[in-house]
Ligand SMILES: [Ca+2]
């Protein structure tokens with residue numbers, strides 16, 4: 518870790534009191550000042566503090582990940598299965614600009630629109646690796662700017678780390694998601710899959726085609742008649 522040394526140009530009077538924050542870099546006191554040396558021969562005080570630019574503990578979106586949404590290019594809601602569908606099994610990893618995990622911070626998945634199931638888990642707290650998991654159970658199809666936002670919160674600030682513009686689901690019958698994957702949804706999916714209608718709400722991975730990559734998400738949900746619980 519880079520450190521800076523500060524040698525104040527005053528002698529330290531016996532039992533003096535003074536404010537450190539007046540001459541340390543902004544934020545250094547919050548991050549914890551490391552006293553690397555104490556009173557030197559002439560009564561000078563030597564302090565070492567973490568580098569102010571490299572050690573600020575705020576989430577850095579470039580070092581954070583939201584799996585599998587980052588790879589899919591959006592959010593996929595899947596109604597409840599006996600085991601959670603991989604597309605709805607969300608893992609968020611929160612890191613700072615030094616690529617160090619941020620532990621013990623709250624993460625909220627904020628839906629501006631959409632119909633998550635009651636079983637959906639949309640909030641959690643990062644563990645020692647900066648990881649936290651969610652269950653995106655639900656249905657519907659929405660294309661709206663920043664329809665889902667991932668917020669990371671300290672006690673003082675909220676830091677948005679991701680924003681997604683599309684929500685898709687096997688539970689979509691052409692009009693809405695009604696909380697269950699059934700024949701009405703199969704008809705709509707098949708229409709896109711066979712090319713009789715353009716790829717859209719059932720192109721879950723946003724490749725521009727409703728194809729095998731989407732079939733592997735739709736099939737288990739349909740076979741199990743996935744539904745909100
Ligand atoms: Ca449905």
Ligand SMILES: [Ca+2]
Nearest residue numbers: 720724726728
């Ligand atoms: Ca696709």
